[in-house]
Amino acid sequence: MATTTHEPPKIEPPRDPVGQDGGGGGWRNLVPADGTMRDVQQYSPPPASLGVWVGMAAITMSFAAFTSALIVRQGASPDWRHFTLPSILYFDTLVLLASSVTLELGRRRVAAFMGGLRSQAAPPAKWLYITLFLGLIFVAGQYVAWLQLKSQGLYLATNPSSSFFYVLTAAHALHVLGGLGGLVRVIRKLGKSVLRRSTLDATSYYWHFMDVLWLYLLLLLWSKM
Amino acid sequence: MAKLFAVTIFVIAIASAVPILMHTWPMPVDISTHGPLIDEQMADTMAEAGIAFLAAQIILAFFIWKFSGRPKDAKIGHFPGGAMALVIAAFLLVGTEVLALGVFGTKAWAAVYFTPPAADSMPIQVQAGQFAFYFRYPGPDGKFGTIHPDKIDEGNQNFFGLDPANDPAAKDDIVTAEMAMPVNKEVHLLMHSKDLGHSFYVRELRVQQDFVPGLDLSLHFTANKIGKYEIVCTQLCGLGHYNMKAYLEVMSQTDFDSWLKQQAANQ
Amino acid sequence: MHDMSAHAAQHHAPTSFIRKYIFSLDHKVIGKQYYGLALIAVYIGMAISWLMRFHLAWTNARIPGLQWLSSVGAPGGLMTPEYYLELMTMHGTIMVFFVLTTAPFAGFGNFFLPIQVGAEDMPFPRFNMMSFWITFVAFCVLMSAFFVGDGPPLSGWTAYAPLSAVGAIAGPGQGTGQVLWAISIALFCVGQLLGSLNFITTTLDLRTKGMTLMRMPLTVWAWFITSCMGLTAFAVLLPACILLILDHVAGTSFFIASGLVINDKMLPHSGGSTLLWQHLFWFFGHPEVYIAIVPGVGIVSHVLITNMRRPLLSHKVMIGCMGALAFLSYMVYGHHMFVSGMNPFSGLVFSFPTLVITIPATIIVLIWIFSLYGSKLRINSASLFALGFISMFVSGGVSGFFLAQPSLDIYLHATYFVVGHFHMVMAVAALFGIFTGTYFWFPKMTGHMMNESLGKLHFWLTFVGTYAIFMPFHYLGMAGNVRRYQAFVDDYMQPLLGVHKFITIAALLTGAAQLIFLYNLIHSRFRGAPAPPNPWEATSLEWTMPSPPPFDNFGGKHPVVYHDPYQYGIEGSSNDYVMQDSPEQIHTVRDEK
Structure with a gap:
């Protein structure tokens, strides 16, 4: 084997219906009480995929709590002041949407590479780097949005509307940073040829979820601010 | 065993x-x-x-x-049904x-x-603050003066932040440290919190209601026995919570009228 | 090739001390760490309750040495009113979060959930490790409130705003102490969210061959249901804590209304909603009560079945009832707020599901009691505590009939009736669940048997003592004794002081009995007889492996499960039980119709 070529990342072995004892479990098959095995084993997703859905459920719950707090607080007293959203938010939105597209491009390429469909020397990380870059732009853009608000004299404690603006955007930005961390991990693992397909998928689901969450927040902020 | x-x-x-x-x-x-x-x-x-x-x-x-402790070879029984x-x-x-x-x-x-207070019910306002209750009767004009939080000054006995100089409704308001009410007459209690969450609990009246800062609630009730009863705070409000109480005196109408007259003279 | 080596590295036991015992990725070590944390926390919480009880009964007596803990809070050993409230806050917070949530759920759950479903470990061991260490840091932050600023907060474990939000002006401990409290709880939420994530994923994805959902032991079901509740409840408390912290340190007005005047000073805040905190808190708070008790329900069922030598009357109904409790727990939280100033119609709306929740709870109790019928009950420390749990659960549960009704809550709210109710049904019952689990699983966790005589002595003193403490609470509440008072100075409650003295003596004695338990734990850990793999002749997977289990649980193999979890009372078999992984052919004992 030539030392210069990268070895393709290991693909999850296809789930063998019989005698898979070495894996991480994950069997939803039925063994009848009389002890005879039936081949009714089903494919069970690797934990990372389920884990990310569970995590997304928790995040959804948290943002639902923030939303209900916002609605209750707005109704609690007439001191709610409306303001125009910083225009950079719309640019940020485009950037984030674009990053989802690039990530999806990257994911398809890596998946094809892992499946051995493309004979290529190096793992195709280019699109992943672009996604990472766009993600950073988004966070920086959010920071600029805060600066714009500040220059209008709207601080965290100025009015409940600005309080919620900062809290919601900051909470979302933190979660995006978490996603960026996940992306860095994916790129590193890809470089070391130890990336699992499920990790890649889970990270990209999370990223798309951040996208959807942001669209929701933008709509909420746009209608309430 | x-x-x-x-x-x-x-x-x-x-x-x-x-x-x-x-x-x-x-x-x-x-x-x-x-x-x-x-x-x-x-x-x-x-x-x-x-x-x-x-x-x-x-x-x-x-x-x-x-x-x-049944023997080892005993059979497991089954609960019928x-x-x-x-x-x-x-x-x-x-x-x-x-x-x-x-x-x-x-x-x-x-x-x-779910029942509205009777039209002829007597309004009394109660204000809860760390760690005392104060009560206010509207006086002859039947109107309460407006509360100005910035004018609250306990040192000068202005517990409600009234402004009698500019507010005619506040002039004849009667502020007391204990609550009196005539027997068999419905009272409409207007609840206001000065600072934090408190609660108004009179065991004998079977009444308990929290004070919500920023949200004035009201209660109405009728007492049918003359006597002196305790009003205690049941919502944790700070270090003096255990000592936050006042008395409720249920009096005959004539006693109440003279009590109120005397209180008005003390203002 | 890299992948293979990484894979192998994951399954070799770590050798360094730090990796093995401190920053361990092994779910069993993490489970023990959680249990250890709960153990430290419960004794601190108990010592605090001793101080509080002593102060309530003998308000003007000095407690020698207390001045060393806080020279401001207890000058010369005489507890100040604010120090009483601070201790009360810490007692509640420590017990609810760091004992009743950590021990039965995170502690036993971490150790036994992967084993009982036949998995090698949790799917995300790093998250699991972080979950414990974040919880540990949360505990340290909470404890630090004793030593910084002017002490811990005095706003109770519910931290009602605006008392908890306006800062130091509201009283001692409401500045730094309250912020530390909020940070601690926020961290705790993060820790438990990570834990719940692991629990759910393990249960759904890492079950071994043949481990269908209905073949999971009731403990697994209980932990799974609890983690679903934890995932949603803690995800709501976390934002609430963040908003509370911001009200404190950033001057926002989420929970602080306008025009509040404290010490003749008008606060600069405007328009916040006081009730918002209560809504967010109790949306978490009521499921939290079930987070504390549902693992106990699972553990008690598991232990009781083993000692009755028969399965419960219905496995499925039991699971359904636990699920119903969890589901309904989100629809009832408003019953904490009947007299809080909520719309009175909401009071009625919340009252009905609260009353309805007694139906699944009743079915659970009936199934336990009537499963005893015709069984071959074995009496040991574990089964005694399990039966004691049932008795407590009933006693604490019936007072729920009163508190579920808004009209009675008008009188009983904020009295000792409420204190008696939740101590019995949540605190003591959950503690009995922890004791049950400890006496049952200690041999598996440590490889040593516990001392049975000491265990039984501990049970008798605890069972009788608990009733002696908490039953009178109900009588006090009926008589109108209000809670969260540091002294009963008024004329009305003075005559009830005798009852308080009786309770205090009972509490001191019952607390002392817990030292027997502590001694038994430590002594048996080192001197206890070696434990066989299956001392209780039980059927679930944890008993198929040596005690304590090896690092990789099943020795690199995956067990195959052939049977329902509780195959006891098998006729015609050499034993009266068949283990889940035994290939023996039997007539499955199923639900009785």
């Missing part, structure tokens, strides 16, 4: 019921017109909860007595019980909260 345990459960169950049956530590006598509904509901609930409590504990004790019987029993018995309690309990709740 198991038999001793069974007996212990039995004894504890009976002993727990004794103070209730003997009325060792009774509820104080009710003095309100809506109270009998609550007391009746309380008694019904006590009877049903008590029966459920005793039945469950005694059956538990009996089964522990009966089925522990199985789980389905229990589920049906639970739905029928407990379901009816809670439904009945819920429906009848609504009557008592409605008596307190």
Whole structure:
């Protein structure tokens, strides 16, 4: 084997219906009480995929709590002041949407590479780097949005509307940073040829979820601010 | 060991019921017109909860007595009816019980909260603050002066932040440290919090309601027994919470009128 | 090739001390760490309750040495009113979060959930490790409130705003102490969210061959249901804590209304909603009560079945009832707020599901009690505590009939009736669940048997003592004794002081009995007889492996499960039980119709 070529990342072995004892479990098959095995084993997703859905459920719950707090607080007293959203938010939105597209491009390429469909020397990380870059732009853009608000004299404690603006955007930005961390991990693992397909998928689901969450927040902020 | 345990459960169950049956530590006598509904509901609930409590504990004790330490070759018995019987029993018995309690309990709740105060009810305002209650009567004009939080000055006895110089309605307001009300006359209590969450609890009146800062609530009730009763704070409000109380005096109409006159003179 | 080596590295036991015992990725070590944390926390919480009880009964007596803990809070050993409230806050917070949530759920759950479903470990061991260490830091932050600023907060474990939000002006401990409290709880939420994530994923994805959902032991079901509740409840408390912290340190007005005047000073805040905190808190708070008790329900069922030598009357109904409790727990939280100033119609709306929740709870109790019928009950420390749990659960449960009704809550709210109710049904019952689990699983966790005589002595003193403490609370509440008072100075409650003295003596004695338990734990850990793999003749997977289990649980193999979890009372078999992984052919004992 030539030392210069990268070895393709290991693909999850296809789930063998019989005698898979070495894996991480994950069997939803039925063994009848009389002890005879039936081949009714089903494919069970690797934990990372389920884990990310569970995590997304928790995040959804948290943002639902923030939303209900916002609605209750707005109704609690007439001191709610409306303001125009910083225009950079719309640019940020485009950037984030674009990053989802690039990530999806990257994911398809890596998946094809892992499946051995493309004979290529190096793992195709280019699109992943672009996604990472766009993600950073988004966070920086959010920071600029805060600066714009500040220059209008709207601080965290100025009015409940600005309080919620900062809290919601900051909470979302933190979660995006978490996603960026996940992306860095994916790129590193890809470089070391130890990336699992499920990790890649889970990270990209999370990223798309951040996208959807942001669209929701933008709509909420746009209608309430 | 198991038999001793069974007996212990039995004894504890009976002993727990004794103070209730003997009325060792009774509820104080009710003095309100809506109270009998609550007391009746309380008694019904006590009877049903008590029966459920005793039945469950005694059956538990009996089964522990009966089925522990059986020989190794003893057969496992089967409860006739199985789980389905229990589920049906639970739905029928407990379901009816809670439904009945819920429906009848609504009557008592409605008596307190869903009836509007009578048109001729007497307005009294109560303000809760760390750690005292103050009461305010509107005076002859029947109007309360506006509260100005920035004018509150306890050192100068301006507990409500009134501005009698510019506010004619505030001029004749009577502020007191204890609450008096005429017997058999409905009072409309307007509740205002100066600082934090507090609560207005008069055991004998069967009344408890939190003060919500920023949200003025009201209660209405009628007392039908003359006497002096305690008003205590039941919402944790700080280090002096345990000492936050005032008195409620229920008087005859004539006593009340002269009391109010005297208070007005003291302003 | 890299992948293979990484894979192998994951399954070799770590050798360094730090990796093995401190920053361990092994779910069993993490489970023990959680249990250890709960153990430290419960004794601190108990010592605090001793101080509080002593102060309530003998308000003007000095407690020698207390001045060393806080020279301001207890000058010369005489507890100040604010120090009483601070201790009360810490007692509640420590017990609810760091004992009742950590021990039965995170502690036993971490150790036994993967084993009982036949998995090697949790799917995300790093998250699992972080979950514990974040919880540990949360505990340290909470404890630090004793030593910084002017002490811990005094706003109770519910931290009602605006008392908890306006800062130091509201009283001692409301500045730094309250912020530390909020940070601690926020961290705790993060820790438990990570834990719940692992629990859910393990249960759904890492079950071994043949481990269908209905073949999972009731403990697994209980932990799974609890983690679903934890995932949603803690995800709501976390934002609430963040908003509370911001009100404190950033001057926002989420929970602080306008025009509040404290010490003749008007606060600069405007328009916040006081009730918002209560809504967010109790949306978490009520499921939290079930987070504390549902693992206990699972553990008690598991232990009781083993000692009755028969399955419960219905496995499925039991699971359904636990699920119903969890589901309903989200619809009832408003019953904490009947007199809080909520719309009175909401009071009625919340009252009905609260009353309805007694139905699944009743079915659970009936199934336990009537499963005893015809059984071959074995009496040992574990089964005694399990039976004691049932008795407590009933006693604490029936008072729920009262508190579920808004009309009775008018009188009983904020009295000792409430204190008696939740201590019995949540605190003591959950503690009995922890004791049950400890006596049952200690041999598996440590490889040593516990001392049975000491265990039984501990049980008797605890069982009788608990009733002696908490039953009188109900009588006090009926008589109108209000809670969260540091002294009963008024004329009305003075005559009830005798009852308080009786309770205090009972509490001191019952607390002392817990030292027997502590001694038994430590002594048996080192001197206890070696434990066989299956001392209780039980059927679930944890008993198929040596005690304590090896690092990789099943020795690199995956067990195959052939049977329902509780195959006891098998006729015609050499034993009266068949283990889940035994290929023996039997007539399955199923639900009785």
